[in-house]
Amino acid sequence: MLGPSRKTRSILVTLILLTALFFRTYQIGFLSYLNLVAVLGGVLGVWGIYLLTKELFNWPEAVLAGFLMSFSSWHSSVSRVESWEVWAPTLFTFGLLFLWRGLKGKHSCNFFFSGLLWGLGFYASSSFWLYAVIALIGLLTYLHMLKKDFGNKDYKNSRDFIFRGLVLLITTFFIILLPKLLFNFSINKEVVVNLPPLSLPMAVLVVAGLFRSLIKLFKHWKSHRHFSAIQAILIAWFFIGFYSLNATIVLPAIFILAGESCWWFFTWLKNWYGMRDKHLHEASLVATLTLIIFMISLGFIEFKELFVK
Numbered sequence: 138m139l140g141p142s143r144k145t146r147s148i149l150v151t152l153i154l155l156t157a158l159f160f161r162t163y164q165i166g167f168l169s170y171l172n173l174v175a176v177l178g179g180v181l182g183v184w185g186i187y188l189l190t191k192e193l194f195n196w197p198e199a200v201l202a203g204f205l206m207s208f209s210s211w212h213s214s215v216s217r218v219e220s221w222e223v224w225a226p227t228l229f230t231f232g233l234l235f236l237w238r239g240l241k242g243k244h245s246c247n248f249f250f251s252g253l254l255w256g257l258g259f260y261a262s263s264s265f266w267l268y269a270v271i272a273l274i275g276l277l278t279y280l281h282m283l284k285k286d287f288g289n290k291d292y293k294n295s296r297d298f299i300f301r302g303l304v305l306l307i308t309t310f311f312i313i314l315l316p317k318l319l320f321n322f323s324i325n326k327e328v329v330v331n332l333p334p335l336s337l338p339m340a341v342l343v344v345a346g347l348f349r350s351l352i353k354l355f356k357h358w359k360s361h362r363h364f365s366a367i368q369a370i371l372i373a374w375f376f377i378g379f380y381s382l383n384a385t386i387v388l389p390a391i392f393i394l395a396g397e398s399c400w401w402f403f404t405w406l407k408n409w410y411g412m413r414d415k416h417l418h419e420a421s422l423v424a425t426l427t428l429i430i431f432m433i434s435l436g437f438i439e440f441k442e443l444f445v446k
Contacts, residue, residue, distance in 0.1 A: 345401075
């Protein structure tokens with residue numbers, strides 16, 4: 138079954154970004170310099186989650202994760218505060234996107250961009266070293282996967298390419314970080330953001346996504362004798378962010394998990410309806426309408442949490 142056309146996907150991405158912009162600027166009034174910085178970081182963060190989820194999974198999960206993050210009261214709250222704090226998860230998300238593309242052998246320049254963005258991340262948040270732990274866990278899991286799945290020659294070629302890329306990443310990272318190390322230079326004054334409670338539907342999606350990721354992680358080990366790098370990254374991202382008590386760290390992982398579980402529910406509903414109706418197009422139509430109604434309803438719930446006092 139073919140997916141939507143490129144034009145349709147572009148329209149969906151545009152809707153995601155417009156929704157993100159609305160939720161981050163509504164009722165602000167005059168936008169100061171730092172407001173503009175935060176709004177830009179928030180909207181780019183939504184785009185980054187779409188791109189990263191598409192790279193890790195597929196476009197349906199990416200669209201759902203993007204929409205969930207675009208109208209999230211949590212991420213919108215962080216993006217409306219006069220601070221650079223929201224740029225930390227945004228820079229890490231794009232850095233991880235480039236790292237993943239580099240690990241898959243797409244081009245060595247991806248390692249350069251990853252190091253560049255992660256070096257800048259330390260200027261946005263002093264907690265950025267926690268992201269480095271997440272990246273390290275994902276990298277070690279990926280290298281272990283290569284060693285288990287590839288033949289000796291293929292493994293050596295991939296390993297050598299990745300190690301050269303990592304040298305470029307680390308070199309770029311420390312060059313960018315050098316002024317901060319020498320002069321303790323920082324562009325951000327960290328602030329405390331009072332976040333609204335996570336809505337029940339969003340919490341259910343996140344828990345379901347986390348539960349599915351844990352099952353996939355151990356099923357992958359049972360079948361291949363190594364963990365899935367994607368699941369290892371998401372689970373590490375969630376728990377490190379959760380236990381750090383810094384909501385901005387865990388935010389991107391929450392929406393990737395929620396988007397993946399939302400797509401699972403959609404496919405389950407379509408298959409369940411299809412087993413009871415011979416007309417497959419009706420099953421797709423019913424499931425799609427249910428998903429659209431659910432997403433719109435959740436958007437209104439998040440809007441109420443953020444703006445209706």
